[in-house]
Amino acid sequence: MAATETLTAERILEATEEVLRRHGPAKATVVDVARALGVSHGSVYRHFRTKAALREAVTKRWLDRTSERLAVIAGEETPVEVRLRDWLAALFEAKRHKAGDDPELFATYSVLAEESGATVGEHITDLTAQLARIIEDGAESGTFRAADPAAEARAVFQATARFHDPCYAREWQQPGIEEDFKVIVDLLIRGLGAPVRP
Amino acid sequence: MAATETLTAERILEATEEVLRRHGPAKATVVDVARALGVSHGSVYRHFRTKAALREAVTKRWLDRTSERLAVIAGEETPVEVRLRDWLAALFEAKRHKAGDDPELFATYSVLAEESGATVGEHITDLTAQLARIIEDGAESGTFRAADPAAEARAVFQATARFHDPCYAREWQQPGIEEDFKVIVDLLIRGLGAPVRP
DNA sequence: CAGCTGACAGATATTGAATTCTGTCAGTCC
DNA sequence: GGACTGACAGAATTCAATATCTGTCAGCTG
Numbered sequence: 001m002a003a004t005e006t007l008t009a010e011r012i013l014e015a016t017e018e019v020l021r022r023h024g025p026a027k028a029t030v031v032d033v034a035r036a037l038g039v040s041h042g043s044v045y046r047h048f049r050t051k052a053a054l055r056e057a058v059t060k061r062w063l064d065r066t067s068e069r070l071a072v073i074a075g076e077e078t079p080v081e082v083r084l085r086d087w088l089a090a091l092f093e094a095k096r097h098k099a100g101d102d103p104e105l106f107a108t109y110s111v112l113a114e115e116s117g118a119t120v121g122e123h124i125t126d127l128t129a130q131l132a133r134i135i136e137d138g139a140e141s142g143t144f145r146a147a148d149p150a151a152e153a154r155a156v157f158q159a160t161a162r163f164h165d166p167c168y169a170r171e172w173q174q175p176g177i178e179e180d181f182k183v184i185v186d187l188l189i190r191g192l193g194a195p196v197r198p
Numbered sequence: 199m200a201a202t203e204t205l206t207a208e209r210i211l212e213a214t215e216e217v218l219r220r221h222g223p224a225k226a227t228v229v230d231v232a233r234a235l236g237v238s239h240g241s242v243y244r245h246f247r248t249k250a251a252l253r254e255a256v257t258k259r260w261l262d263r264t265s266e267r268l269a270v271i272a273g274e275e276t277p278v279e280v281r282l283r284d285w286l287a288a289l290f291e292a293k294r295h296k297a298g299d300d301p302e303l304f305a306t307y308s309v310l311a312e313e314s315g316a317t318v319g320e321h322i323t324d325l326t327a328q329l330a331r332i333i334e335d336g337a338e339s340g341t342f343r344a345a346d347p348a349a350e351a352r353a354v355f356q357a358t359a360r361f362h363d364p365c366y367a368r369e370w371q372q373p374g375i376e377e378d379f380k381v382i383v384d385l386l387i388r389g390l391g392a393p394v395r396p
Numbered sequence: 397c398a399g400c401t402g403a404c405a406g407a408t409a410t411t412g413a414a415t416t417c418t419g420t421c422a423g424t425c426c
Numbered sequence: 427g428g429a430c431t432g433a434c435a436g437a438a439t440t441c442a443a444t445a446t447c448t449g450t451c452a453g454c455t456g
Contacts, residue, residue: 007429029417040431045419148381155381159357167365183346183353191389205399224409227447238401243449 007039009047009057016058024104025111030054056119059112063123066094067130074130080138081189087134088156088185091127092163096172110166128153135192145193156188205237207245207255214256222302223309228252254317257310261321264292265328272328278336279387285332286354286383289325290361294370308364326351333390343391354386 005011015036019028030051034041048054073087099106113120131153138144146152162168163181171177203209213234217226228249232239246252271285297304311318330351336342344350360366361379369375 030419031417041418042420042432043430046429049419051418151377151381152385154378155385158360158378159382159385162356162359165365167363179349180352180356183349184357187350187353187357187386187389189389190391191385191387193388228449229447239448240402240450241400244399247449249448 007037007043007047011037012044012047012054013058013061016054017061020058020108020112021105025108052115055112056116059109059116060119060123062109063113063119066091067123067126069094070127070130074134080134080141080143084131084134084138084156084189084192085185087131088160088163089181092160092172092181095164095166095169099166099169099172106166106169110169113166124157128157131156138192143193152192156192159188160184205235205241205245209235210242210245210252211256211259214252215259218256218306218310219303223306250313253310254314257307257314258317258321260307261311261317264289265321265324267292268325268328272332278332278339278341282329282332282336282354282387282390283383285329286358286361287379290358290370290379293362293364293367297364297367297370304364304367308367311364322355326355329354336390341391350390354390357386358382 012033016028016033019032019036022028023032030044031041033054034044037044044054048057070087070090073083073090076083076086078086098109128150132149135144135146135149135152135156139146139149160181162171162184163177210231214226214231217230217234220226221230228242229239231252232242235242242252246255268285268288271281271288274281274284276284296307326348330347333342333344333347333350333354337344337347358379360369360382361375
């Protein structure tokens, strides 16, 4: 399809996503990607030095989509304790939705993420920075008494790992998980120094 | 060794641990265990209905050893916020020590735990009950204002997963993990209603 | 006769030969 | 001459034959 257009990194990434969706992470080959694009696999290597680099780029695209959506929430003007809660809920909801909607594709991306340690690390740094911004805002407005927003952001992120780390994906569909989420987030927000919600 | 003694479940469990240590979870067979004991593998099946049951029993023994050690701390008479901190630190230290000391054996037991969902579930229920007791004590003494100690115990356990869940084992040796632990535990203890430590 | 053995059927794992894949590059085609 | 092809070497993966393991049970043994 559309073999007439010039071959770009973007088009290769799209084709790679499609091949991964179809074949899964174990069986998706560079030859498959080239075939889907109607080119020889040598051409793919002109844009990505290795198969690992190609997979890493696909992973980055996928992670960035979530980062961008969360950045919107982090930038809102709502009260910080509401904003923090919304942000964490949005992260949880995004992950749970992806995992529940198409478990196979989610498993595929989980494998990719496992491979691409550095890329995932950057993604986590990014998300933690968003959290730190919210906590800083809270410190300025007097809602939180944050001694070290960056450290507390990391703590909040890690303490809620159960609701965003793929290794817990199977638990996201269980009943009662919403309550678990609420109790942990309440504890953390109170720990940051905010008054308890009614 | 000691092939003259009668064959008991206990002796089989010991031999199984040894075989697992030697061969790893993938290659440890019932025949190996029987050979180590100097009996036929049919005899092993007299005490454990299946290989899975045998592995589950080994896993339970291993988990129970940790539970027992932690129960001692949970039962101490120290101030609750100190006791809670000590308990969580002991859990972290126990896991980290096992993982760092003999990574291969730890990986073996992680695989076993993965297989034995029910047994691990009971172990977690047990640990959470210990935590709940500490939080209840804190509520009685007025240090914590616990609305629902059982729920909060689960929350504290899950929020500190990074420091006891085997899926994070590789991070336990990294520098800075101690600080991460402290920030999360501080946040949780403050969230439970305790005053901040100096 | 209670506890154990060892042969057995079906399921699972191992092995090595044959295939497919990755990454390169000299050469082709606009 | 810059983008692309396709043949190639070595690495990684299949696949099927082969071996091992699990779980059972009739019969042995002390």
